[in-house]
Each structure stands twice: as structure tokens, then as C-alpha cells.
Amino acid sequence: MLRTLDIRDVLLIDHLRLDFQSGLNVLTGETGAGKSILLDSLGFVLGWRGRAELVRSGAEQGEVIAEFDLPADHPAIAILQEAGLPVGDELLLRRVNTADGRKTAWVNDRRVSGTVLRDLSETLVELHGQHDDRGLLNPRGHRQLLDEFAGHGSALSDLRVLWQARSKAAKALAQAETQFAAMRSEEDFLRHAVAELDKLDPQPGEDAELDATRRRMQGAEKIRDDLARAFGILGMDGAEGAMSDGMRWLDGIAGDADGQLDEAIAALGRAVTELGEATHAVERVLDNLDFNPSELEAIEERLFAIRGLARKHGVTPDDLGNFAEEMRTRLGTLDAGEGDIARLRKELKDADAAFTAAANALSDARKDAALRLDQAVMGELAPLKMERAVFTTALEAAEPGPEGIDNVSFTVATNPGAPSGPLAKIASGGELSRFLLALKVCLSRETTGVTMIFDEIDRGVGGATADAVGRRLARLASDGQVLVVTHSPQVAALGAHHWHVQKSVNDQGQTLSKVMPLGTSERIDEIARMISGDTITDAARDAARALLSAQ
Numbered sequence: 001m002l003r004t005l006d007i008r009d010v011l012l013i014d015h016l017r018l019d020f021q022s023g024l025n026v027l028t029g030e031t032g033a034g035k036s037i038l039l040d041s042l043g044f045v046l047g048w049r050g051r052a053e054l055v056r057s058g059a060e061q062g063e064v065i066a067e068f069d070l071p072a073d074h075p076a077i078a079i080l081q082e083a084g085l086p087v088g089d090e091l092l093l094r095r096v097n098t099a100d101g102r103k104t105a106w107v108n109d110r111r112v113s114g115t116v117l118r119d120l121s122e123t124l125v126e127l128h129g130q131h132d133d134r135g136l137l138n139p140r141g142h143r144q145l146l147d148e149f150a151g152h153g154s155a156l157s158d159l160r161v162l163w164q165a166r167s168k169a170a171k172a173l174a175q176a177e178t179q180f181a182a183m184r185s186e187e188d189f190l191r192h193a194v195a196e197l198d199k200l201d202p203q204p205g206e207d208a209e210l211d212a213t214r215r216r217m218q219g220a221e222k223i224r225d226d227l228a229r230a231f232g233i234l235g236m237d238g239a240e241g242a243m244s245d246g247m248r249w250l251d252g253i254a255g256d257a258d259g260q261l262d263e264a265i266a267a268l269g270r271a272v273t274e275l276g277e278a279t280h281a282v283e284r285v286l287d288n289l290d291f292n293p294s295e296l297e298a299i300e301e302r303l304f305a306i307r308g309l310a311r312k313h314g315v316t317p318d319d320l321g322n323f324a325e326e327m328r329t330r331l332g333t334l335d336a337g338e339g340d341i342a343r344l345r346k347e348l349k350d351a352d353a354a355f356t357a358a359a360n361a362l363s364d365a366r367k368d369a370a371l372r373l374d375q376a377v378m379g380e381l382a383p384l385k386m387e388r389a390v391f392t393t394a395l396e397a398a399e400p401g402p403e404g405i406d407n408v409s410f411t412v413a414t415n416p417g418a419p420s421g422p423l424a425k426i427a428s429g430g431e432l433s434r435f436l437l438a439l440k441v442c443l444s445r446e447t448t449g450v451t452m453i454f455d456e457i458d459r460g461v462g463g464a465t466a467d468a469v470g471r472r473l474a475r476l477a478s479d480g481q482v483l484v485v486t487h488s489p490q491v492a493a494l495g496a497h498h499w500h501v502q503k504s505v506n507d508q509g510q511t512l513s514k515v516m517p518l519g520t521s522e523r524i525d526e527i528a529r530m531i532s533g534d535t536i537t538d539a540a541r542d543a544a545r546a547l548l549s550a551q
Contacts, residue, residue, distance in 0.1 A: 002068055002451045004017060004018065005038070005042060005066050006065040006067075008062065010040075010054050011034075012034050012056070013037060013041070013512065014510075018515055020481065021481075023496035025477075027486070027500075029501030029502055034501050034503055035485045037513055038485075039455060040054065043127075045066045045094070046066070046125060047095075047105065047114045047121055048121065055098070062096070063095070063096045066092075066094075067091070067092050068093070074123065086109075095117070125451045126451070128437075139410075143366075143403060146366060146373060149369060152365060156404075158358060163355055163400075163402040165351045166352055169344065169348040170348055176340055177341060196309065197324035200305060200309060207306055207310075210302060213299055214303060217296040227286050231283060231286060234278060239275060240275050243272050356400075359404045360405070370395060376442040381438050384472075385461070391438070391439075392411050393409075393411075394411050395407070396409075433461075434461065436457065452480070453483045453484070454486075456486065458487070458488040458490075461488070462488065466489075470488065489547060493548050493550070497517070499515050500518050501513060502514055
């Protein structure tokens, strides 16, 4: 509910603070007094499109502040939370327009964009009137209004889930078919690559191991001959044999040398032992270097094959194994692709059938609800002196979507036999206002926590019809808040709170608009003025009292 509206330096207003109440708030005043300025100011702070220049002449900037009460379940809270704005039981909107055209907005003292303001405004205020292109006159919202009237919220939630499942199934099928088509185009390559890789069967680390073995074999060929010559010189046919013979000779004559050869024999024995160990070490190396030349050739051929295949596929030799597994997986996917696509097609068919059944059921429910809404609106039109008009909620087939398969539009025919068409194009100003009021009365039970504003919705009507308009506005306001700009004394008399808008010239020659709350006696005079014009007669006051007492 709109609690206060504070306006500074906007058009003809220097400073004005209005404290609104729940129920029906009426604003009256002579034509040109500035009633539209209040709506322009409220629209400005809510981020609506409006006049380009709002700053009062001579002022540096114009400012509007609007304060709303927010119950705990108000839909504006979700918008505040999503935008990271403070949340409480009050909502403070502030917007400034500088003389050079710059506009800045705050919500609960935090800077925000115009988009956030407009999103909030959708949950805070409804404007109804001849130029209402945001609400009931906007065909894009008619389906939602019909669903709210019929209480289709649960069915819509279920339908959105089914649509998401259908969309997910369609996307999965499309991706699978695209991948399958791409893989089918490279099937020959995949099969050849997998066969080639499977035949070679490269192992992780094999390239480095083969390369080391090859280098060792290639080095062995260079040193083997020298090792063999060294082994021959050191072995029994060489130094080791000669030293052994020398020891035998010395041993044979040692007894005759009186111990003089003992030291030589001992040293020679140690040398023979060391030489033997060296000979055996050289022999072991020779044994390790003993290989079949064809083995080196085989190693080189496999090493070249691994490296050639790696270059062919643009991977490192160590990654060939992983690449082979990837190729096998792709080939397996290709082989299983037709089965997967068949399964995905069935899933899409089932999801589509479930969605279609639910969408058809909702469409049937909408048709029933449309008839009920038409009857309800027609029942409201008769007291508004439009009993000959015909209101129809038209349903047409639409492209399937998360909201179903229907387009919904409200159409009217102002006279029997006349062609029907959109509200805004068929009805005149006064008729349009009454159509909107009748429709809003029928839809109002679905409105929660929204301030409704009716801008001269009683235009072109008077007498009993104006009284019917006023009573319906009062009914709308019984559980909420309604602001109505009116020229009708019958409507004004039904207001729970009355505001008078007037224009005057101050001592400096400036024209300013003022808004005054009216007490009982002041209210009688204002309603009398609305009845009789500039000259307020006693008869007009009596008529005003009669209107007020009849409420």
C-alpha cells in the first residue's frame, strides 16, 4: 500500500507531502488544477515512461519519494532480495531528475537502475485508464489475467515442468543427432584408426624405454670389440694366465730361496686375485652386450612405428594410449548411436505427449474460465449502463510454450451485431473506462498488495451510472487501496478519503498546485462545486450532503 508521496520541485509543485490511507482515496479538482501532475510524479518515482522534463522552472532538480507498506508475503520482497537490496516492512523509493535531464534512483537508500524500479512497480501499483498500456489494455497480459481469475497456478506450474522436460528431451535428441551425423561422416577414419592403434597397442612409457634400449644396443656395437680384446689380454690367454704361470714357477723354487720369495709370491697372489675379478667384470659386460642384431632392428621398427603414429594423430607418443581409448569410445558411441537416438526419440515423444495432454487440459480449462469471466463481466456491465455491449474472452491457438498452447485476448462489441475487437480500439473513452472497471472488479480477488489507480475512469458518465462506478471502486478498495482521479460527485462521495487539487498564484507570481485533505464541511463544499460549478448554491450543498449520507 502507498503510504506517503513526497514531491519537491516537480512541474507546478514546489513541495507537497501526501499521506494516503487504505480504502478508496479520491482526488478532485478543476480541469488543469494539477491532478495529472500527481500521477506523473508517482510514475516518475516508479520508473515509468512519462514527461521528459519534470523539473519545476527555476529549480536545480526535482525529487519524488514514495513510501510503501510491505506485508511479509508481498511479491516485491523477492525482487528486492534478487537485487541484493535491504528488505523490511517498509519500502522507500526515491528518484531525482536534474535540470539537465539526468535521473538517479534509490531503493531503501541504495542506488538502483530504472529496470529495478520498473520491476518493483509491477508489484506495487496498477494504473487503469484510457491510456493504460501496461495493464488491462495490454493483450500480452490477458492470458495471465485469465489464469489468475481461474486459479490455474498449480496447473501452470506443472505445465512448465513438463515443457522443461520436453525442451530438455528435444535438446538431447538434437545434440545426439548432430554428433551422430558428424561421427558417421568420419566412420571410415575411426575404424581404420582404431584398427591401427589396436594392432600397434602402444603402452605408456614404452617410447622412452625403447629409445633407451636402442641407444644401449647402438653403443654396445661400438665398445664390444675393445672389450673383447681387453678380455683376451686380461684372461687366461693373456695376463691372468702369465701371472698364474709365474706364481707356479716361483712356488716351485721358493723352498730353495730361504723365504726371500715369500713377499713376491704374496703380492703376486693378490694381483692374480684382483686381475681375476677385473676379468670376470669385463666378461659380465660382454655377456650383457651380447644380443641378436635383428632384435635391435625390431626395436627400431617399433619405435619408428609408435612415433610415426603419434605424428599422424598429432599427439605425443605417451598419449597414444589415451588417444586410442578416445577413438574406441567414439567408435563405440557411433555403433551405439542408432540405439541411443531411438531411445531419445521415444523420450521426446513421451515428453511431448505428456506436455500436449496437460496443455490441452489447461486449454479446455481456460475455455471454461473464459465463459465464466465473460458472464461475470457482462453482469457488471449492466449496472454501468452498458447492457447492450458484449465482452468476450477470445482464445486462439498459439505456438506451444511453457504457458501452454493458447493466446488470450479480451475483445468487446459495444452494440449487438457490431464487430468485436480489442478494448482499446473499439470502445470510446467513457465506454473503455467502464469496461476496464467491470473487468477489474471481476479480477480483483486475485490482486494482492497492489495499489490501484483509476485515472478519470468515470469519464463520460453521470447519475446512476456514475454511482455504480463509484460503488464498484469502493468494493475494490474494501480490502486494499484505490486512488481515483474523478470529476464525478457520485464517485467522490463514496471515497473514504478525499483530496482536493487546486492551482493558485503566489506572491512571486508563480503558479503552483496544492493538494489538501478535506474534512467533512470542506468535502461538502467540494462535492457541491462538482455538482453546480463555480457558484456553490445551498441546493448544491444539500445535494452533496444527500450523496454523502447515502453512502
